[in-house]
Amino acid sequence: MGNAPSMLTQYDIEEVQEHCHYLFSQQEIVSLYKRFCQLDRNSKGFISADEFLSIPEFSLNPLSQRLLKMVDGLNFKDFVAFLSAFSPLATxxxxxxxxxxxxxxxxxxxxxxxxxxxxxxxxxxxxxxxxxxxxxxxxxxxxxxxxxxxxxxxxxxxxxxxxxxxxxxxxxxxx
Structure with a gap:
């Protein structure tokens, strides 16, 4: 999962689920992967600060510059782990x-x-x-x-x- 492969295997999905403490279902991880690939415009396997700023909700957030320090260069697995704090199942x-x-x-x-x-x-x-x-x-x-x-x-x-x-x-x- 270093570079963005064209699709996730069942093993990849389960590995990401474990990494994010099972706060997302397998279907949600697949959906997040599709979104990740859309954001990763150059298929580098990670999302840059500029790509994050292309998300209107992110760029309009008054804390976006602080968040960028946390998310710049995240691969898919870490992207999901970051988002897991926003899951309704997160404590x-x-x-x-x-x-x-x-x-x-x-x-x-x-x-x-x-x-x-x-x-x-x-x-x-x-x-x-x-x-x-x-x-x-x-x-x-x-x-x-x-x-x-x-x-x-x-x-x-x-x-x-x-x-x-x-x-x-x-x-x-x-x-």
Missing amino acids: AHQKMELIFKVYDLDSKGRVTFNDLMEVLGDLTGSFMLENQREQVLSHVLEEAGYTRDTSLLLDDFIKILGKSSMKMEVEVPVD
């Missing part, structure tokens, strides 16, 4: 792990106040002034028992944000 913990990676700007396993400020700035744009973002984040951290000097690990991050309800799902059309 809240699996979804939070992905969100944590988006916030962990330097990929060191910690989220700082500045990381939170940058992501909140990307999400709110000019609708919220920087001092307003600082006040909101300081208040949220304080209510959870943290300060702005705290570096949040995944468990801390989940403690703070895990209570919010989030809808992170994508529907995979099956032919």
Whole structure:
């Protein structure tokens, strides 16, 4: 599965299913493979940043530049593993792990106040002034028992944000 073959074997499908913790059915994996091949315009076996940006929903996302760092150059197996966090079968913990990676700007396993400020700035744009973002984040951290000097690990991050309800799902059309 290094270079995009013309079709998946049963073994490939089962291997991808295992890799994504069985969060997608075999039919969904076949559908995802068709979509992957459409995106992989040069049949290189991976999807480039430019190819990801050709997806309107992706390119319009205010966090698309952060997501690009995570998805640029993914082969099919890793593409499905990335998407598995968006499966309706994914646990809240699996979804939070992905969100944590988006916030962990330097990929060191910690989220700082500045990381939170940058992501909140990307999400709110000019609708919220920087001092307003600082006040909101300081208040949220304080209510959870943290300060702005705290570096949040995944468990801390989940403690703070895990209570919010989030809808992170994508529907995979099956032919």
